Structures are given as C-alpha cells and as structure tokens.
Amino acid sequence: MTIFKKIIDHEIPADIVYEDDQCLAFRDISPQAPTHILVIPKKEITAVDALTEEDQMLVGHIFLVIQKIAKDEGLTDGFRVVTNNGQNACQTVPHLHFHLLGGRPFGWPPG
Numbered sequence: 001m002t003i004f005k006k007i008i009d010h011e012i013p014a015d016i017v018y019e020d021d022q023c024l025a026f027r028d029i030s031p032q033a034p035t036h037i038l039v040i041p042k043k044e045i046t047a048v049d050a051l052t053e054e055d056q057m058l059v060g061h062i063f064l065v066i067q068k069i070a071k072d073e074g075l076t077d078g079f080r081v082v083t084n085n086g087q088n089a090c091q092t093v094p095h096l097h098f099h100l101l102g103g104r105p106f107g108w109p110p111g
Ligand code: 5GP
Pocket: 003, 014, 015, 026, 027, 028, 029, 030, 031, 038, 083, 084, 090, 091, 092, 093, 094
C-alpha cells in the first residue's frame, strides 16, 4: 500500500483541497512552487503506463478537476501540470499523480 492510498483512506493527514468519488487533491508535503497540489485518482493505478481504456473518463475528469483547482488557486498567469512515470522521470510514489504547480514562472526545458 502506498502513502497516497493511506491519504485516500484518511489514515494519515493531508491538506486536502478537493475530493469527490473519483479523485482527491492535496498539497504536496515538499512544495516546489507557491502552489503545489497533487491530484490523484482514488483507484490504485501505479503510473501513466498502467492506464487502460477503462480509465479514459477518469483521466479526463481529473484534468477538469485540475482546471477547477487552478482557478480556485487564482493561477491566472499560468500553471504547469506534471506527471512523472518511472525511474528516469524520478517517480517516487507508485500511485498515479498529477502535480499542479503555479504561483511562479517555470523554465523550459525541464531538468
Ligand atoms: P513523484 O516524485 O512521485 O512525482 O512525486 C511524489 C510527490 O509526493 C513528491 O512531490 C513528494 O513531496 C510528495 N509526497 C510524498 N509523500 C507525501 C506525503 O506523505 N504527503 C504529501 N502531502 N505529499 C507527499
């Protein structure tokens, strides 16, 4: 069981900013920007490469939730959505998650 599953089950605390029957959003414990929120499905999916066709609606829903949270957080000057998949991308928690980052400018290309 991952730490994110424990957050979903409210077994460990998190600063939750949004929750519905399909997904949960909470502030990252180690923020890399003034706004750094993780949006995750409640379904246990390890990463993008584990998605299946049955997850299409779920992923679309998550992006609309990201859009709503970005508005609620006042990220009118832009924001970045990042998902790390696997070792080379430095994924550390094997539960699919989308980082919503905002509140400062970001460089490109990413490191
Ligand atoms: P990854 O490196 O897998 O893309 O991102 C995992 C993220 O989860 C990291 O940004 C890390 O700071 C965050 N994180 C890890 N453990 C916890 C936790 O217990 N609570 C919260 N809120 N964030 C966590």
